[in-house]
Structures are given as structure tokens and as C-alpha cells.
Amino acid sequence: MRPLLATLALTTALTAPSLAGATEVTLKTQLRNYGGKPAFLAYYVTDQTGAYVGTLWMAASKARYIPDLTDWYRYSGGDMNEISGITGASVGSGRTLTVTLDLADTLFDAGYTLHIDAAVEHYPASPSEIVLPLTREGASKPVSGRGYIESFSYAM
Amino acid sequence: MKLLLTGGAVALALGAALAAPMLAQDASPDERVIPVRQGEAHGERHGAFGWLFGQDDDDHGGRDHDHNRDHAGRGGDHEHRACGDDDDDERGARGSGSCEQRGMQNGGPPPDNGLFGKGMTPKAQVN
Known part of the structure; x- marks a missing residue:
């Protein structure tokens, strides 16, 4: 019985961080009616x-x-x-684009920043249109972009 | 006098005969025929006129055609998968998910860069 419990404790200890280490996050981006072709968007993180x-x-x-x-x-x-x-x-x-991802918990409240670049064919590019610190407090608070993005928010 | 006129006419005729081919060659540069050799027509650069055929086949600023980038996701050494990765805007999906302009799309396993939870599949929807 004791070896069984020890094995169970060990496997739980090994498994728990990966289960507890990620949170489902939804990125929601509403575009303006700029009237051109569909926009390209890149979501990426800097430290x-x-x-x-x-x-x-x-x-x-x-x-x-x-x-x-x-x-x-x-950057890449x-x-x-x-x-x-x-x-x-x-x-x-x-x-509106809605993206759902499991993101590592370590991304939040640790000085990481989310960037969103936008680009549309035949229109000016809009690099780093959104630059937003990744914090739990900032979740569900919409921000506006300066170009193609009407509003962006992330929910967790 | 007659001899002088005849000589002048002969000189004029000779001059015109020599000058005509040169004038004809230079008259219209736009109409020059540029021979295209095998392989030049799709971005390879050979000879003096390779530049003419080495440009991209769209109107996006004349960017050079980079085959590995432009046609990535089609097998071979094009390892990455990009959605709708085609020469035609309106064509459909390649790579991750169905790539409709609207509706649900499912990504594949994300890169192992420490940002994502293990075993998750990204989902995206355009409404």
C-alpha cells in the first residue's frame, strides 16, 4: 500500500504543474470598418x-x-x-476575431507585454498597433488601436 | 552640273540606305523583342533581362518572388503551415484549420515556446 501511495504522490506532483500552469485566455479583436481587404494580425509577446x-x-x-x-x-x-x-x-x-488559447500562467503579472501588428493589402501597415502589459487586472478591459483595431480585450 | 546632281542623288540614296536600319532599330524601344529562355519566366535571373521576369506576379510593391516564403506550406522543405497560403486571396484553406473568412478555425499543436499549455489546441472564430 505504501509504495502505491508513494507512486501516486509522485505522479501527482509531476502532473500538477502542467495542469495548474496554464489558463484559458480569450483574445477578442474588433476591427474598424476601414473598407479594405481582410486585415492580417500578429499577436506576440515580449519580455x-x-x-x-x-x-x-x-x-x-x-x-x-x-x-x-x-x-x-x-522581432521574430x-x-x-x-x-x-x-x-x-x-x-x-x-x-471580430476571437481566439481561445491555453496560456502559461507565468505570462501574467511578470512584465510580459502583448503586441498586435496589423496590416492590410494596399494600406499602410500598423506595427504594434496594440501594446499591452499582460496582467490579471487588465483582463476584460478593452483598449483601442490607432489604426485598424476598434477594440481589443483579453478574458481569462 | 548634271554630274553634280547625279552624284548628290547617289550620295543621298547611299546615306539613306545605311541609316535606315539604324533608325529602325532605335525607333521604338518598347517594341523590342526580348528573348525568354527556359527558367527565366519564374524568377530565375539569367542574362541582362532576368530582372524583368524576376519580379513578383502581383502588384504589391514589386517585391521579389521568394519561393520558400511565398509558397510555404506546400510540402517539401516548406515546413511551416500558414492558413490559406496560396496565390489567390479567395482560395481556401491550407495548414491550420479550415481558413474560411468567417466561422470557426482550429489550429494545430502550437510551437513549444513555453507560452502555451500542454496539449492544447488553439481555436479561432471570425464573426
């Missing part, structure tokens, strides 16, 4: 030193225009492996 950490999502229907997400491209070096499995369609004018 307290301003260094690129990784990408959370990319809405981009055509790979060829991804370099127009200029800050993301500069244009490494397409960064967005494998986390890409979706670009977002039409006036539409």
Missing part, C-alpha cells in the same frame, strides 16, 4: 527587456504578406516555424 518571446496567434491568409507585419517580422526574424499551428484566416473589415 520585460523588450526581447521577443514568442507568437500567440497570426491571422494571415497569405504567407507572402506576412512581412508586412513589420514589427513581428523584425520572419521565422515561419514560430507560427506553425497558430495561424488562421485574415479578418475582414468590421469583423
Whole structure:
């Protein structure tokens, strides 16, 4: 019985951090009616030193225009492996993109910053249109972008 | 006098015959025919006119055609997956999810960059 309990305790201890270490987070982005083609959006995170950490999502229907997400491209070096499995369609004018992800708890209240780049074919690019510290207190508080993004908020 | 006129006419005729081909060559640069060799027409750069065919096939600022970037996600060494990764805006999905302009999309396993929970599948919806 005692070895069984010890094994159970060990496996629980090993499993618990991965279960407790992530929270479901919903990123909601409402675009303005800018009237052009669907917008490309890149969501990525930098740390307290301003260094690129990784990408959370990319809405981009055509790979060829991804370099127009200029800050993301500069931070990531244009490494397409960064967005494998986390890409979706670009977002039409006036539409809303809702992305649901399990994000590491360590991203919040630890000096990390969320950036959103936006780009539309034939329109000016809008790098780092949203720059927002990732905090639990900031959840569900909408912010406006200066270009294509009418409002953005994250909920957890 | 007659000899002088005849000589002048011969000189004029000779000059015109020599000058005509040169004038004809330079008359309309736009109409020059540029020979296209095999392989030049899709971005490879050979010879003096390679630049003409090395440009992108869209109107996006004349960006050079980068095959690995532009056609990524089609197998071979194009490892990354980008949604709707095609030459046509209106075409459908490739890579992660169905890529409709509206509706639910499911991503694949995200990169192991420490940002995501283990085993999660990202979901996105455009309304």
C-alpha cells in the first residue's frame, strides 16, 4: 500500500504543474470598418527587456504578406516555424476575431507585454498597433488601436 | 552640273540606305523583342533581362518572388503551415484549420515556446 501511495504522490506532483500552469485566455479583436481587404494580425509577446518571446496567434491568409507585419517580422526574424499551428484566416473589415488559447500562467503579472501588428493589402501597415502589459487586472478591459483595431480585450 | 546632281542623288540614296536600319532599330524601344529562355519566366535571373521576369506576379510593391516564403506550406522543405497560403486571396484553406473568412478555425499543436499549455489546441472564430 505504501509504495502505491508513494507512486501516486509522485505522479501527482509531476502532473500538477502542467495542469495548474496554464489558463484559458480569450483574445477578442474588433476591427474598424476601414473598407479594405481582410486585415492580417500578429499577436506576440515580449519580455520585460523588450526581447521577443514568442507568437500567440497570426491571422494571415497569405504567407507572402506576412512581412508586412513589420514589427513581428523584425522581432521574430520572419521565422515561419514560430507560427506553425497558430495561424488562421485574415479578418475582414468590421469583423471580430476571437481566439481561445491555453496560456502559461507565468505570462501574467511578470512584465510580459502583448503586441498586435496589423496590416492590410494596399494600406499602410500598423506595427504594434496594440501594446499591452499582460496582467490579471487588465483582463476584460478593452483598449483601442490607432489604426485598424476598434477594440481589443483579453478574458481569462 | 548634271554630274553634280547625279552624284548628290547617289550620295543621298547611299546615306539613306545605311541609316535606315539604324533608325529602325532605335525607333521604338518598347517594341523590342526580348528573348525568354527556359527558367527565366519564374524568377530565375539569367542574362541582362532576368530582372524583368524576376519580379513578383502581383502588384504589391514589386517585391521579389521568394519561393520558400511565398509558397510555404506546400510540402517539401516548406515546413511551416500558414492558413490559406496560396496565390489567390479567395482560395481556401491550407495548414491550420479550415481558413474560411468567417466561422470557426482550429489550429494545430502550437510551437513549444513555453507560452502555451500542454496539449492544447488553439481555436479561432471570425464573426
